[in-house]
Amino acid sequence: MSQKQGAYSQNRAPPGVRMNAYQRAPVQKKVEDETKAPVETYVSAFSRAPVQKKVEPPLPSQMTTQQFADEQARMTKQFYDDKAPLPSQITTQQFADDRARRAKQFYDEKALSKAVETKTPVETYVSAFSRAPKKQVETKPIQESSYGKSPALQAHIANLRESASVAYKAKEEPKEEKALAVAVARAKKCAFAIIHFGKNPVYLEYELYFLKMLRQYTNNDIIYLYSVNDTPDSFVDAVRPLVTSVVPYDDNGITFNVTFSSGYTNFNTLRTCNFIFAYTLEQYDTVCIVESDMVIMKPIDSIFDFKTPAALTYHIGDERLKFNMQLSTNPSEVLAICKERNGIGINGGVMLINPSKALFETYKSKIPDIVSHECKYPNETLFEYVNNKYYNLPVQYNLSHFLAKPYKLQNYGLRANDIVVYHFNETKYKHLDIIKNPMDENGDNWLDIIQKDKKYDIKKLPILHYKNTVYDKYREEIEPLLANLAKPSKKERTPVSSKKDEIRPISPLPIKSKSSTKSKSKSSTKSKSKSSSNSSNSSKTKKPKCPKGTRRSKKTGNCEPYTKQARCPKGTRRNKKTGNCEPK
Structure with a gap:
């Protein structure tokens, strides 16, 4: 065999063996190429850096599993990210992060194409994925269970969310207009209003502490x-x-003195509609009920910067609840669903209104509709x-x-720290x-519980602050x-109220004296004088009712006072027999 023929046969595969792309070059030549173009000089397609010379990998038979x-x-990361380390050079967490990065590149087509056009590195378009425009997120339908909701309630919620979506898209105002609106709002004459009814001192106690607190945070x-x-x-x-x-x-x-099917036994919930009397305060531009x-956790006067009338509305979706967006409702739908548990999605604890006696008369004329429909939350309905x-x-x-x-x-x-009012x-x-009587019926101290249990990390903040x-x-x-x-007073000893409200437990002593006087009224005057003297003595010794x-x-x-x-x-x-709360 000649020398030329032997060299030619060295470059060919032995009989019966097929060579693939990895085996087309001698090992010695490959090593020489590696010295010219190391693996570290490989760059991704996104950076558009020229590849000097393609380096061939070793033969599969010469490779270990790793x-x-x-x-x-290496072949994969040339497309995704040439800077990523090889699997043998990274930890399990780094490998998981690399897979997540590649998933973002695949699903965020818009950011990926932008990165290709501008020749930006991987770090740029990955962060672009995390900074995706809010409009894309907000337009996604809000998934919520319809269990226990009537078709009328579902339609009402859908209408609210549709109006919220329109308002959300237009919520971004020019900075100049927003600054002007705030300046106008702060030039208005504003006031806070508390609506009271009833003679329960427990409610008065809440009001006294609340008014002290409110004065700390408003001018x-x-x-x-x-x-x-x-x-x-x-x-x-x-x-x-x-x-x-x-x-x-x-x-x-x-x-007051209106028959209504109230959801509570201790007071008539229809009287919560007394918030309408705040509309008579026309000397103010805006009133916060x-x-x-x-x-209250911090100064609260910034509430008057919002557009009115306003009340917190839950049905528009969690991600929109922090915005003062306009909503629209259908009056017939509101009445149709007001008896359902979740029928009314607003919370009337705080309301922003513009006083108007004309609007007060409108409210007053609509209350009979609330009564006839037996609404669960009359004021909010x-x-x-x-x-x-x-x-909102x-x-x-x-x-x-x-x-x-x-x-x-x-x-x-x-x-x-963004929360103003709990x-x-x-x-x-x-x-x-919780502060006055922290011990519950099981002997647990709730002031200690809320400070130790992590699930109360946020709820404990207003309690401890208060x-x-x-x-x-x-x-x-x-x-x-x-x-x-x-202490009993002569002025308020006999309050005007119905007989039903005046029924109280009576001790046996006055009952005996009354019966004795009735029985002895038919007897002689001497016995009458004796009974009257006995009753007078008993009245002196007996303490008045609280x-x-x-x-x-x-x-x-x-x-x-007691709770x-x-x-x-x-x-x-x-x-009434056991005193326990039981299902209806």
């Missing part, structure tokens, strides 16, 4: 509106020093029924304690109750006021 995996990864006027039909004068006198002015209103025949079972177009009040100004959870705030796009609605363990800045600060001032209210909402302390003998039984949860009713 080298073969590296070779596959605007505070108005106390009270019903002349059943608000004791002592309540008004106690509140008067804490507010700008007290304003009486007469709700007789509107919500607030309830007293709230905790009435607000939606009259205001066919209104604005951002959730940070009325966050229910039920929603004070980390994942909920994340859905809203908020942090804990609302302790529909619970027997309100913030003041304790440190309000309760501990004003306790010595407010408790004597409540104690004085417990006012409603208080009970006599066995230690001190004084009448002291009434909490309201039963929705769907339950208190059993």
Whole structure:
């Protein structure tokens, strides 16, 4: 065999062996090429850097399992990211991150094409994926279970979300217009209003502490509106020093002395519609109606910068709740679903209104419709029924304690320090109750529980804030006021009310004296004088009854306020025999 023929045969495969692309060059030549163009000089297609010379990998028979995996990864990463390390050079977490990066490149076609055009590195279009425009996210349909919701309620929610979507797309205002709107809002004359009715001192206690707290966080006027039909004068006198002015209103025949199927046993929920009397305060441009079972965390006057009328609306989706967007409703739909548990999706704890006596008359004329439909939440239904177009009040100004959870705030796009007002609605363990009586029926101390259990990391914030800045600060001032209210007064000894409301447990002693006087009325005058003297002596020794909402302390003998039984949860009713909340 000649020398030429032998060299030629070295470059050919042995008989019966097929060579692939990896085996087309001698190993010696490959090593020489590696010295000229190392693997590290490989660049991705996105950077458009010229490849000097293609380096061939070793033969498959010369590779270990790990080298073969590296070779596959090298070929793959030339398309995705040449800077990524090989599998043998990275940890499990780094490998997972690399896979996630490649998934983003694949699914974000818009960012990928932009990166190719501008020749940007991988880091740029990966971050572009994470900064995807909010409009793309917001246009996705909101998935929610329709279980337990009637077709009318589902249609109502769909209409609300449709109007919210339109408002959300147009929510971005020019900076100049937004600044002008804020300046105009702050030039208005504004006030906060609390609506009171009834003679329960427990509600007065909440109001006294709340008014002290509210004055710490606002420079605007505070108005106390009270019903002349059943608000004791002592309540008004106690509140008067804490507010700008007290304003009486007469709700007789509107919500008072009106038969209504109330959802609560301790008071008629129709009277929550008394918020309409705040519309008579025409000396103010904007009025914020607030309830007293709230905790204010920071200055609150910024609430008057929002468009009105406004109330927090849940049905528009979590990601939109922090915006003051316009919504629209259908009055017939509002009435049709008001009896359902989730029929009304607004929270009336905080309302922003523009006072108008004409609108007050409109509200008053619509209350009979609320009564006839037996709406579960009359005040909130009435607000939606009259205001066919209104604005969402951002959730940070009325966050229910039920929603004070980390994942909920994340859905809203908020942090804990963004919350201005917490609302302790529909619970027997309100913030003041937890502070005053932290021990529950099981002997657990809830002040300790909320500070140790991580699931209360957010809910504990308003409770501890209230304790440190309000309760501990004003306790010595407010408790004597409540104690004085417990003393019977001649002026309010016989309040005007129905016979049913006046029924109270009577001790056996006065019953005997009455029966004795009746039986002895037919006898001689001497026996009458004896019975009268006995009754007078018993009246001197017997202590007077404590006012409603208080009970006599066995230690001190004084009448002291006490917390009434909490309201039963929705769907339950208190059993008169056992005193427990049971399903209806």
